[in-house]
Structures are given as C-alpha cells and as structure tokens.
Amino acid sequence: MKYIPTIGIECHVQLKTKTKLFAAVGNDARNAEPNTLISHICLGMPGALPYLNEAAIKLACKAGFALQVTPQKFSKFDRKHYFYPDLPKGYQISQLAYPIILGGKVDIDVAGQKKSVGVTRAHLEEDAGKTSHPSGKDYSLVDLNRAGTPLLEIVSEPEINSAQEAKAYAQKLYLLMKYADVSDVDLYHGNMRFDVNVSLSSNSGKLGTRSETKNLNSFKAVERAVEYEIKRQSELLDKGQFVVQETRGWDEAKQKTIPQRGKEEAHDYRYFPDPDIPPIILDDEFLAKAKADFDKKNFYTMRGKLASVGHLSPSDLDTVFNNPETVDFALEIIEQNPKPGVAEKVLDWLINVIPGIISDYSELRENKIGSLIALGAAYEEAKLTSTKAKEGVRKLFEEDSFDAEKFIEQNQTLSDEGEIEKIVKEVIASNSQAARDVAKGELKAVGFLVGQVMKASKGKADPRTVQMLIKKQLKV
Amino acid sequence: MTKKSETGSTKSETKSKSEIRNWAPINEIANDVRAGKITALSNVEKSIGLIEKHSEFDAIISVLDEPAKKRAKQIDARVNNGEKAGRLAGVPFIAKDNFLVFGGETTAASNILKGFEAPYQATVINKLEAEGAICIAKANLDAFAHGSSTENSDFFVTKNPIDKTRVPGGSSGGSAAATALSLAPFSLGTDTGGSIRQPASFCNVVGFKPTYGLVSRSGVVAMASSLDVIGPITKSTEDAALIMDVIAGKDKLDMTMIDRDILAYTKFNNNLTGVKIGVEKEYMDEKVDKEVKQIISVAIEKLKNAGALVAEVSLPSSKLGLPAYYIISLAELSSNLSRYDGQRFGYSYPDAKNLDESYMLSRDIGFGDEAKRRIMIGTYVLSSGYYDAYYKKAQIVRTKIINESREAFSKFDFLIGPTTPTAAFKIGEKSQDPLQMYLSDLLTVSANLDGGPAISIPAGFAGSLPVGLHIMAPQGEDRKLLGIANGFEELSK
Numbered sequence: 014m015k016y017i018p019t020i021g022i023e024c025h026v027q028l029k030t031k032t033k034l035f036a037a038v039g040n041d042a043r044n045a046e047p048n049t050l051i052s053h054i055c056l057g058m059p060g061a062l063p064y065l066n067e068a069a070i071k072l073a074c075k076a077g078f079a080l081q082v083t084p085q086k087f088s089k090f091d092r093k094h095y096f097y098p099d100l101p102k103g104y105q106i107s108q109l110a111y112p113i114i115l116g117g118k119v120d121i122d123v124a125g126q127k128k129s130v131g132v133t134r135a136h137l138e139e140d141a142g143k144t145s146h147p148s149g150k151d152y153s154l155v156d157l158n159r160a161g162t163p164l165l166e167i168v169s170e171p172e173i174n175s176a177q178e179a180k181a182y183a184q185k186l187y188l189l190m191k192y193a194d195v196s197d198v199d200l201y202h203g204n205m206r207f208d209v210n211v212s213l214s215s216n217s218g219k220l221g222t223r224s225e226t227k228n229l230n231s232f233k234a235v236e237r238a239v240e241y242e243i244k245r246q247s248e249l250l251d252k253g254q255f256v257v258q259e260t261r262g263w264d265e266a267k268q269k270t271i272p273q274r275g276k277e278e279a280h281d282y283r284y285f286p287d288p289d290i291p292p293i294i295l296d297d298e299f300l301a302k303a304k305a306d307f308d309k310k311n312f313y314t315m316r317g318k319l320a321s322v323g324h325l326s327p328s329d330l331d332t333v334f335n336n337p338e339t340v341d342f343a344l345e346i347i348e349q350n351p352k353p354g355v356a357e358k359v360l361d362w363l364i365n366v367i368p369g370i371i372s373d374y375s376e377l378r379e380n381k382i383g384s385l386i387a388l389g390a391a392y393e394e395a396k397l398t399s400t401k402a403k404e405g406v407r408k409l410f411e412e413d414s415f416d417a418e419k420f421i422e423q424n425q426t427l428s429d430e431g432e433i434e435k436i437v438k439e440v441i442a443s444n445s446q447a448a449r450d451v452a453k454g455e456l457k458a459v460g461f462l463v464g465q466v467m468k469a470s471k472g473k474a475d476p477r478t479v480q481m482l483i484k485k486q487l488k489v
Numbered sequence: 490m491t492k493k494s495e496t497g498s499t500k501s502e503t504k505s506k507s508e509i510r511n512w513a514p515i516n517e518i519a520n521d522v523r524a525g526k527i528t529a530l531s532n533v534e535k536s537i538g539l540i541e542k543h544s545e546f547d548a549i550i551s552v553l554d555e556p557a558k559k560r561a562k563q564i565d566a567r568v569n570n571g572e573k574a575g576r577l578a579g580v581p582f583i584a585k586d587n588f589l590v591f592g593g594e595t596t597a598a599s600n601i602l603k604g605f606e607a608p609y610q611a612t613v614i615n616k617l618e619a620e621g622a623i624c625i626a627k628a629n630l631d632a633f634a635h636g637s638s639t640e641n642s643d644f645f646v647t648k649n650p651i652d653k654t655r656v657p658g659g660s661s662g663g664s665a666a667a668t669a670l671s672l673a674p675f676s677l678g679t680d681t682g683g684s685i686r687q688p689a690s691f692c693n694v695v696g697f698k699p700t701y702g703l704v705s706r707s708g709v710v711a712m713a714s715s716l717d718v719i720g721p722i723t724k725s726t727e728d729a730a731l732i733m734d735v736i737a738g739k740d741k742l743d744m745t746m747i748d749r750d751i752l753a754y755t756k757f758n759n760n761l762t763g764v765k766i767g768v769e770k771e772y773m774d775e776k777v778d779k780e781v782k783q784i785i786s787v788a789i790e791k792l793k794n795a796g797a798l799v800a801e802v803s804l805p806s807s808k809l810g811l812p813a814y815y816i817i818s819l820a821e822l823s824s825n826l827s828r829y830d831g832q833r834f835g836y837s838y839p840d841a842k843n844l845d846e847s848y849m850l851s852r853d854i855g856f857g858d859e860a861k862r863r864i865m866i867g868t869y870v871l872s873s874g875y876y877d878a879y880y881k882k883a884q885i886v887r888t889k890i891i892n893e894s895r896e897a898f899s900k901f902d903f904l905i906g907p908t909t910p911t912a913a914f915k916i917g918e919k920s921q922d923p924l925q926m927y928l929s930d931l932l933t934v935s936a937n938l939d940g941g942p943a944i945s946i947p948a949g950f951a952g953s954l955p956v957g958l959h960i961m962a963p964q965g966e967d968r969k970l971l972g973i974a975n976g977f978e979e980l981s982k
Contacts, residue, residue, distance in 0.1 A: 053608055053609045056833055057828040057833070058607075058608065058609070058828075058834065059589065059595070059597070059602065059605070059710045059711075059828070059829075059834075060587075060589050060611060060706075060707065060708040060709050060710050060711065061609075061707070061708075062706060062707050062711075062742060062743050062744070062745075063744065064741060064742055064743070064744050065744060092824055094824060094827060094871075096827070096830060098832050098844065101828060101833060102827060102828045103827020103828050103830060104824055104827055153844075155832075281872055281873050283824070283868065283872060283873075283876075284871075285820060285824070285871050285876070285880060287714075288713070288714035288715035288745075288821055289714050289744065289745060290744055290745075291744060291745060
C-alpha cells in the first residue's frame with residue numbers, strides 16, 4: 014500500500030453497576046420505560062449533588078487490570094460544559110487531568126500475527142441521556158434513563174494499522190471486559206461504542222490529517238468504517254487533495270462514513286475540577302481487593318476453566334472462547350460445569366454441527382445454551398442416540414417452541430431388551446431372506462437388519478443392543 | 490402559600506429591645522412544648538402573626554401557613570400521646586428561599602425559579618423536622634445568593650429592621666431581618682463569602698458559619714460549591730449551638746462532608762481566661778470605618794479584661810482573598826447555574842422557535858443582571874487561554890491563604906476583627922456599583938476560602954447602627970468558637 018494507515022480507537026464501555034455513577038438509581042435501562050430510572054440527581058434539580066458509587070470505581074479498577082495496568086491511586090473528576098437537552102446539569106462529569114487509568118495494553122492476533130496495542134488512558138464519566146427526533150414532529154424527546162450511567166472511556170494509542178487490526182482490537186476489548194465481568198457489553202444496547210480515528214501518511218515518521226468516525230456499535234462496523242476511510246482518504250490523497258479533519262458518522266445501510274451534519278464548532282468545554290466531588294484516593298488495600306476479584310474472573314482464568322471443562326484443542330478453544338458471539342455460551346458451560354463428556358459433545362456440536370444449521374452464532378444468544386447442555390447430557394447418559402441428539406440440536410434452532418425436556422422424553426432411546434427383542438423378532442420374520450443370509454454367515458446383512466429395526470423403532474432403539482439381539486436371535 | 494405584598498409602609502418604627510426579644514431561648518420553647526405548657530400550633534400562629542405584623546420590612550417571600558399548621562398539630566398530638574417530640578419540638582423557623590422545602594415554592598429569589606416546587610427536600614430541613622422544628626416561611630435573599638444587600642432579589646428589597654432606609658445585608662438579608670424582627674426563633678442562611686455573617690452584623694443578631702462540610706448542602710440551591718456552607722442566624726450563641734447540634738453530621742447525599750464533633754455543640758466552654766486571640770492587622774486598617782474600629786477596640790478591651798491574651802497578627806495574603814474569592818466563586822457558580830436552561834423546570838421562554846432560542850431567551854429573561862454578570866465573568870475565567878491566568882492562579886492564592894491561616898492558628902486560638910468594613914449602608918447606595926458592593930465581603934471571605942468556622946456577634950452600635958464582632962477558628966473547632974462567642978456575649982449582657 015502506498016499509504017500507511019494509523020488508527021486510534023476510543024471505546025466507551027458501560028460498567029455493570031446496579032446503580033448510576035452518582036445516584037442511587039437503577040442503571041440497567043435496557044427494558045425500562047423512558048424516564049423511569051431517574052431521580053433529582055439525574056434530572057439536575059436545584060441543590061442536587063453527586064454521590065460517587067464505589068462499585069463503579071471497583072469495576073474501573075478491574076478494567077485496568079484487564080488492560081494490564083495498575084489503576085491510579087489518585088484520580089479526580091472534572092466538569093465538561095456544554096448545553097444539550099439530554100445533559101441535565103449543563104455539564105458532564107468526566108475525568109480530564111487525572112484519569113483513573115493511565116497506560117496499559119491490549120494484545121491482539123490477526124491471522125497468527127501477534128501485536129500489542131498500547132492504551133493511553135481510560136477515564137470514568139457519566140453518560141448523557143438519549144434524545145430522539147420523531148419525524149414530521151416539531152419537538153424532540155428526551156429520555157434520561159441513561160443519564161448518569163457509568164462509562165469507562167478507553168483510549169488507545171494510535172498503534173493500529175489496518176481494518177483487521179481495528180476489528181481485532183475492538184473484539185479483544187470486548188472479551189477482556191466481558192470475561193472480567195466489568196460490563197454487560199451488550200452492543201445492541203450501546204453498552205460498548207467505538208469511535209475510530211483514521212489517518213493516512215506516506216511517511217512513516219509523520220501522521221496525516223485524521224477523521225473521526227463516531228458511535229460504531231458492532232465489530233463489523235468498526236472494520237468497514239476503517240476500510241472505507243482508508244479507501245476514501247487514499248482517493249483524496251491520490252488526487253492531490255487534502256483530508257479534512259472532521260467528525261463523521263457511519264451509515265449502516267450505505268456502508269459508508271458520512272460527515273456529521275451541523276457545522277463543526279470549536280468547543281470550549283471549560284473543564285475544571287468538580288468541587289462537589291473530592292479526589293478519589295485508592296489505598297493499597299482497595300487495589301489489592303480489586304486485583305483479587307479480577308484474578309478470580311478474567312480472560313485468562315476463564316479460558317483455563319473452559320479448557321478444563323471441555324478438553325478442547327487450542328484452536329477449538331479459540332473458536333469458542335475468542336468469539337464474541339459464543340462468549341455467553343462459553344460462560345454458561347463454565348457456570349454449569351457439566352460432566353467432561355457432556356461438555357465435549359456440546360462443544361463439538363458448537364464447532365462442527367451448529368455452523369451448518371445457522372449462518373452465525375448470534376442466534377445462540379437466547380436461552381439455547383441450557384437446551385444444548387440438556388441434549389448433550391441426554392446423549393451422554395444414553396437417553397438419546399447420536400442421531401436423535403443431532404436431530405434435537407437442529408430442531409432447537411429451527412423450531413421456536415422447541416422444548417428439550419419434551420424432546421428427550423419423546424425420543425428416549427429404547428434400552429429395554431424385551432421391547433427391542435419384540436421388534437427384532439418382527440423384523441426377522443418379515444425379512445426372512447436377510448435373516449437366512451446372516452445365518453449363512455453373511456454378516457454384512459446384520460447391518461441391514463439393524464437399520465430395519467432402527468427404522469421400526471423410529472430411531473429410538475439403542476443400536477448396540479439391537480445388533481446384539483439380532484445376533485442372539487440368529488445364533489451367530 | 491401566600492405571597493408577600495410590597496405595600497404596607499406604615500409609620501417607621503424602631504424596634505425597642507423588649508419588642509424584639511419576644512421568643513424565649515429555643516431550648517425553653519421546645520421544653521415548654523414538650524411539657525405541654527404551650528402548643529406547637531400557638532407558636533406557629535404567633536409566628537404567622539408576627540410575619541404579617543412586620544410585612545413592611547419585606548423579609549419574607551412566602552409563608553407556609555397550611556403545612557406548618559398541619560405539622561404543628563402532629564407535634565402537639567405526639568406530645569399529648571406521650572410520644573417523643575424532638576429537641577426542637579414545636580419551634581418555628583424561617584429558611585432562606587434557596588433551601589428546598591416541601592409545601593411551597595423554592596425560588597432563590599429569582600425569576601427563573603419562580604413557581605418551582607421542590608420534588609425533594611434539603612437534608613437540613615429533614616434533620617430539623619425530625620427534631621420537631623417547623624419551617625414557617627421562606628426568607629428573601631439576593632437572587633441565587635449573589636449579593637450583600639438583598640437588592641439583587643428579583644422580587645423586592647428587604648429593609649433593615651433597625652433602620653428601614655438601610656439594607657439588611659445579604660445575601661441572607663431576609664433571614665437576618667427575620668431573626669432580628671423575631672418573626673421566628675431562628676432562621677437558616679447560607680454563607681459563600683459572608684452571606685450569613687454580614688447580614689447578622691447589619692441586623693444585630695448572631696450569624697454562624699460552620700466549618701465547610703459540617704452541614705449537608707444537599708437540597709440547597711448551590712452558589713459556589715467549594716465555598717457554600719449552611720448555618721443558623723439566631724438571637725444567641727446558645728441557640729446557634731443547639732441548631733448546629735441538630736443540623737451537623739454526615740449525609741449520603743453530599744460527598745464533601747466531614748465528621749462532626751463527637752461532643753454536643755451546646756456543651757461549649759465559654760471561659761475566656763488564657764484564650765489566645767489574634768487581632769488581624771489587615772482587618773483594622775484604613776479600609777475599615779473609624780466608628781466600627783472603635784467598637785471592635787472596645788470589644789477587644791473587654792476580652793482582655795476577662796483574661797484573654799490578645800496580640801496583633803498579620804496575614805499579608807488576606808488582601809488577595811477578595812479577588813481570589815470572586816474568581817473561584819464566579820467560576821463555580823457559572824457552572825452551577827448551567828442547569829437553569831428552561832428545559833426541565835423553572836422559567837422557559839414560551840415562544841422559542843428552536844432550541845438555541847429557548848436556551849438563550851429562557852436564561853436572558855429568567856436571570857437578573859447580577860446573575861448574568863457573574864455567569865459572564867465566571868465563564869470567562871474558565872475559558873481556554875484564561876484558565877491559567879485566573880482560575881488556576883486564584884486556587885494558588887487560596888492555598889496560600891489556607892497556609893497562612895494555619896500558621897496564624899498555630900499561635901492563636903482565634904482571630905478577630907470587625908465583620909464588615911462599615912455598618913449597614915443605605916438602600917441604593919452601592920447597588921449601582923458592583924465593585925463597591927463586592928467590597929462588603931472583604932473581611933468575611935477568608936473564612937470561606939480556608940473552610941474554617943466563623944461567627945458574627947453583636948458588639949455594639951456605631952451611632953444607631955449595629956456592628957458585629959467577627960471571630961474565626963481553625964477548621965473543626967466550631968464548638969470552641971461557639972464557646973468564646975458565648976463568653977463574649979456574656980460580657981456584653
């Protein structure tokens with residue numbers, strides 16, 4: 014490539030505290046009616062003061078450890094001023110001069126190429142509310158449920174050099190935050206949002222002018238937006254034109270970045286230390302406790318746990334563990350800790366069977382994991398034959414009303430010898446030629462008879478028992 | 490809720506001392522209510538009567554007669570049933586109208602908050618109510634506590650109870666006048682640069698500014714967060730100590746709080762013998778009116794005669810206190826006033842064509858001149874390019890002042906001087922000159938900058954006008970300060 018792309022990523026991670034950053038009000042707005050998770054503090058009422066939620070500090074510390082750095086013992090909150098209807102106080106409480114995390118790194122792997130991307134800083138701040146503009150109406154709507162939600166903004170060094178690396182960085186951040194239990198990382202609900210800064214330069218010692226594409230909420234969008242910006246900026250530079258430093262948005266439908274509407278104003282946010290919040294001073298004891306919590310649950314320990322549950326090869330482990338879409342599955346497996354044989358079977362389906370049924374793993378998200386484990390356990394306990402179990406897996410994704418327990422009950426393997434013997438006798442009686450062949454020593458015909466018995470039993474008979482009984486009946 | 494009328498200017502009358510003192514000490518009132526000798530309801534009715542009688546002074550913005558009567562009846566029922574009625578059982582009080590109180594409007598004397606009804610209540614009010622006190626009315630102030638005379642109230646000017654042609658001081662002018670007029674046994678004020686002590690001095694009452702962080706700021710309309718404190722305005726130091734005992738203490742709604750004195754504030758020591766007092770040289774120089782200095786000198790002599798060890802002390806940085814104060818406080822208040830944007834509560838310009846116009850016209854019409862002046866200066870000193878020259882430098886000065894006062898307090902138990910450079914000035918005398926008005930805070934701001942407690946207590950009269958003695962103590966020594974103030978008060982009896 015003629016130009017060297019330089020990419021930096023800012024990521025807002027919503028921390029999974031029970032309550033907001035500065036108010037004792039519920040924090041999970043995903044299924045809440047507008048403006049139901051608010052108090053005088055979220056509304057910025059006269060006389061309302063912030064009161065820092067210690068749980069957010071703990072989670073930020075765990076995030077710091079996930080980024081391989083010890084959090085700062087001294088940090089401070091500042092006020093960032095601007096007027097907007099979803100910002101009730103007229104300022105956002107953020108951290109400018111003394112963020113809780115300074116430094117850190119994220120290790121990524123793109124097609125076997127390992128790389129360590131530096132983290133500049135990560136700071137705590139409160140989220141704003143949500144503004145929506147109903148079309149054709151002369152008003153806008155504001156929902157303050159999200160106002161005051163704790164965010165950790167993680168800022169990378171400009172050390173990413175391709176769209177694939179950008180995607181890998183975003184995915185790795187996701188995994189680090191998810192496995193450390195710092196965030197719900199629900200991308201659909203904006204729990205994690207990415208801003209990508211892209212610039213091109215033909216001179217490796219010098220950075221070009223950058224564009225910033227804001228509010229990307231999928232890994233694919235991160236990858237595509239970077240790809241698009243590299244292409245767009247290359248074309249401009251090829252024509253001898255300049256790249257304008259600007260904020261852009263991502264048009265998902267058109268798969269392109271577009272300049273954000275409205276003129277770019279040079280904002281003066283008038284940052285100054287928030288006089289309502291004393292500096293945060295973390296002592297060794299607090300940090301040691303946060304570290305101990307982190308050590309119990311993080312990317313590496315969880316990977317070790319999954320490996321021990323399932324006896325997987327490293328590459329199979331990567332397939333399940335490093336894929337954001339199967340993370341919940343991996344965690345559920347770890348959580349439920351099924352017998353090794355069950356886990357292996359289920360993981361085998363996940364890697365080899367399920368991709369043939371569904372186009373991507375996103376359908377796994379809902380409550381399908383429990384059903385899969387139930388099917389795996391039924392197979393392991395010989396309640397289902399391999400065929401029946403696989404049929405169950407397929408139906409699980411094809412039928413909305415699939416009920417694993419019911420399926421297992423209805424398709425339970427016939428292991429009662431008397432029952433099977435009855436079917437075997439019937440099959441022998443109606444397939445006398447084949448029976449004679451077997452008796453003559455043509456053992457190939459046993460397979461045919463087994464097949465007939467299985468068919469007659471609707472696949473429920475245990476094939477090993479069937480074979481044994483046929484041989485016994487025909488005395489071979 | 491009834492809104493005060495601005496009429497009712499009857500014959501000018503100067504309050505005689507007996508007329509002013511028409512409430513017993515707060516402790517006695519509560520005792521009598523608990524003992525069933527008087528009822529909470531009769532106290533409330535008496536207070537309402539006095540508010541009506543003295544309406545010409547315009548101390549009050551609104552009266553909470555219905556909710557107050559209802560609460561009084563509840564307290565009387567508790568007494569009748571032999572239940573606990575509280576340390577302030579049936580004691581009416583008046584809150585500056587920047588305290589959020591249920592049952593009426595909270596306006597901060599500003600047009601932008603006119604009609605605003607608090608959806609939650611100030612922690613201080615909750616604490617007082619829990620001990621049986623009853624908020625009977627809301628007092629006038631300079632809008633958003635911006636001022637030293639109540640002339641910046643968006644509604645009306647309060648008159649000084651001692652001389653109706655003069656200001657009561659500010660910004661807690663309505664509260665100080667209310668206590669001076671005995672409209673209720675005590676009132677609450679807020680003090681960012683002297684707003685409790687200066688009006689107390691002008692109105693001849695006791696104004697106490699506690700250590701920063703001792704009393705919760707939650708539910709009090711903020712002026713400048715790092716300087717704002719809440720305190721009582723009373724007739725005596727004993728009353729002040731009792732109120733402090735009820736309102737001090739940590740609160741889960743204010744992060745800037747400190748632990749309170751484990752001992753009761755009422756159990757102060759008023760012995761003056763051997764107490765080391767520094768007289769601040771800079772506070773007794775040519776900036777201070779001669780007559781005021783004369784009264785303070787007499788007060789100093791009294792303290793000496795009572796056994797106090799008095800010496801002069803110099804705090805050279807104190808002259809930088811006022812400019813530093815006006816940079817820090819204006820920076821903070823410009824930020825704190827951002828929330829008054831016409832979108833969620835308070836005044837909203839009804840015919841705005843778009844969002845920008847709604848912001849601009851709501852704030853333009855809703856804020857008075859002084860608030861606008863302060864927002865502009867505060868915004869300026871925080872702007873990029875000016876932050877280092879103003880805000881940062883002012884913070885450095887603040888640290889210097891804190892260090893100097895620590896140094897002084899290593900040699901002295903208390904620092905004293907006059908509360909204000911002059912006695913109460915005429916209405917209109919300074920209102921056209923903001924800088925002159927800002928100078929009335931000259932002697933009080935350093936206690937806000939260093940965070941320590943300070944008190945103004947009546948020291949005598951310059952002609953017919955009262956003069957307050959200002960006493961400062963190190964942070965956390967609130968009880969000791971109330972003790973020496975009480976000792977001085979005893980000398981004056």
